[in-house]
Amino acid sequence: MESVTCVNVPQVAAAICPYIHHLHVRLKQKGASALLSLTRSMIEQEVPLQKIVVNDRVDVALLTLAGTVQLPANGLSVADAKSLLSEGTRCGVSVHSLEEVQTAQQAGADYVLFGHVYETHCKAGLAPRGIAELERICRLSDIPVIALGGIQPRHIPELYHAGASGIAVMSGIWEAESPVAAAMEYRRMVDLVVYESVPRK
Amino acid sequence: MESVTCVNVPQVAAAICPYIHHLHVRLKQKGASALLSLTRSMIEQEVPLQKIVVNDRVDVALLTLAGTVQLPANGLSVADAKSLLSEGTRCGVSVHSLEEVQTAQQAGADYVLFGHVYETHCKAGLAPRGIAELERICRLSDIPVIALGGIQPRHIPELYHAGASGIAVMSGIWEAESPVAAAMEYRRMVDLVVYESVPRK
Numbered sequence: 354m355e356s357v358t359c360v361n362v363p364q365v366a367a368a369i370c371p372y373i374h375h376l377h378v379r380l381k382q383k384g385a386s387a388l389l390s391l392t393r394s395m396i397e398q399e400v401p402l403q404k405i406v407v408n409d410r411v412d413v414a415l416l417t418l419a420g421t422v423q424l425p426a427n428g429l430s431v432a433d434a435k436s437l438l439s440e441g442t443r444c445g446v447s448v449h450s451l452e453e454v455q456t457a458q459q460a461g462a463d464y465v466l467f468g469h470v471y472e473t474h475c476k477a478g479l480a481p482r483g484i485a486e487l488e489r490i491c492r493l494s495d496i497p498v499i500a501l502g503g504i505q506p507r508h509i510p511e512l513y514h515a516g517a518s519g520i521a522v523m524s525g526i527w528e529a530e531s532p533v534a535a536a537m538e539y540r541r542m543v544d545l546v547v548y549e550s551v552p553r554k
Numbered sequence: 555m556e557s558v559t560c561v562n563v564p565q566v567a568a569a570i571c572p573y574i575h576h577l578h579v580r581l582k583q584k585g586a587s588a589l590l591s592l593t594r595s596m597i598e599q600e601v602p603l604q605k606i607v608v609n610d611r612v613d614v615a616l617l618t619l620a621g622t623v624q625l626p627a628n629g630l631s632v633a634d635a636k637s638l639l640s641e642g643t644r645c646g647v648s649v650h651s652l653e654e655v656q657t658a659q660q661a662g663a664d665y666v667l668f669g670h671v672y673e674t675h676c677k678a679g680l681a682p683r684g685i686a687e688l689e690r691i692c693r694l695s696d697i698p699v700i701a702l703g704g705i706q707p708r709h710i711p712e713l714y715h716a717g718a719s720g721i722a723v724m725s726g727i728w729e730a731e732s733p734v735a736a737a738m739e740y741r742r743m744v745d746l747v748v749y750e751s752v753p754r755k
Contacts, residue, residue, distance in 0.1 A: 385610065389630060409586065412611065413630075426585075427585025430587065
């Protein structure tokens with residue numbers, strides 16, 4: 354049994370790393386010092402730079418050479434972020450509507466993070482946007498849409514069939530009794546869908 | 555009569571600019587987009603880059619070429635910030651104790667911002683650190699100490715006599731009926747003290 358505390362986040366990150374494509378480093382209520390420190394700890398634990406997504410702070414991404422920056426709705430624009438980052442560093446944008454997806458796309462975002470699709474206690478009291486809206490967004494977007502919010506492994510087939518290029522999971526892994534077992538289960542389901550072994554309903 | 559709203563902050567900044575040495579751009583509760591936008595508006599209003607101090611965000615300072623970055627207690631270290639900034643960009647650190655002053659100094663900070671010296675409604679319920687502690691900090695610091703917190707023009711003689719190299723004012727100017735008149739009065743008092751025309755008591 355494992356449990357996540359502030360102390361072992363980098364170790365857990367390293368342990369789940371083989372089963373995920375990207376690791377989003379976000380400490381929304383803390384300062385840049387804590388974000389940088391956590392990112393560096395993950396790098397020390399040999400989480401590959403190309404898997405690391407730094408939230409919001411382009412300066413922290415520059416200091417760590419992280420492969421991706423995730424720009425929140427109130428963050429820097431993709432153009433401004435890319436003007437500072439080395440070529441090849443990816444920029445994702447967090448979006449909540451088709452209009453925001455199109456803005457992000459025109460601005461040169463490499464992907465969008467769209468949510469929340471399902472109910473989640475992280476967004477308590479806010480109505481989820483639902484699978485139909487995800488499907489519409491995916492159909493009208495030219496860049497990859499990553500689905501976010503309340504995702505359980507059982508949701509993965511319908512998310513990918515709706516057009517999602519990937520999923521982002523927070524509590525489903527980090528609040529699991531075993532984050533590694535949870536990450537493995539999410540990955541197993543994704544692989545099943547991607548390799549089309551899951552029969553469509 | 556003038557009053558400060560979000561709309562005319564850049565105009566007011568430009569108007570008070572002749573009377574101040576630096577202008578600290580800080581939007582603590584907002585994102586990088588708003589901070590960048592406000593900083594750019596000030597530059598458009600011809601506030602000189604060398605007078606602009608960007609709070610916390612080194613990425614915003616890089617995008618605007620602002621002359622100084624003010625690093626909060628939970629912000630990037632001076633060494634990390636300077637490794638990204640062009641040579642000559644100044645880094646100040648916000649401190650609340652002698653220990654933090656010494657850490658900032660060893661880290662290569664160009665100055666420290668120390669406070670709060672007097673009672674201020676911005677720090678309601680927190681005891682001010684007082685003029686005696688400011689004097690002790692200034693005596694033991696090798697880098698300039700800028701005093702902050704509840705400063706009125708009448709305090710300026712004792713602040714400079716305590717060893718402060720400068721003062722930082724927020725509500726005293728921004729909440730004044732006329733920010734320009736307030737800035738002029740602060741500056742008049744500073745000039746009087748600096749040129750030692752104010753007789754020491």
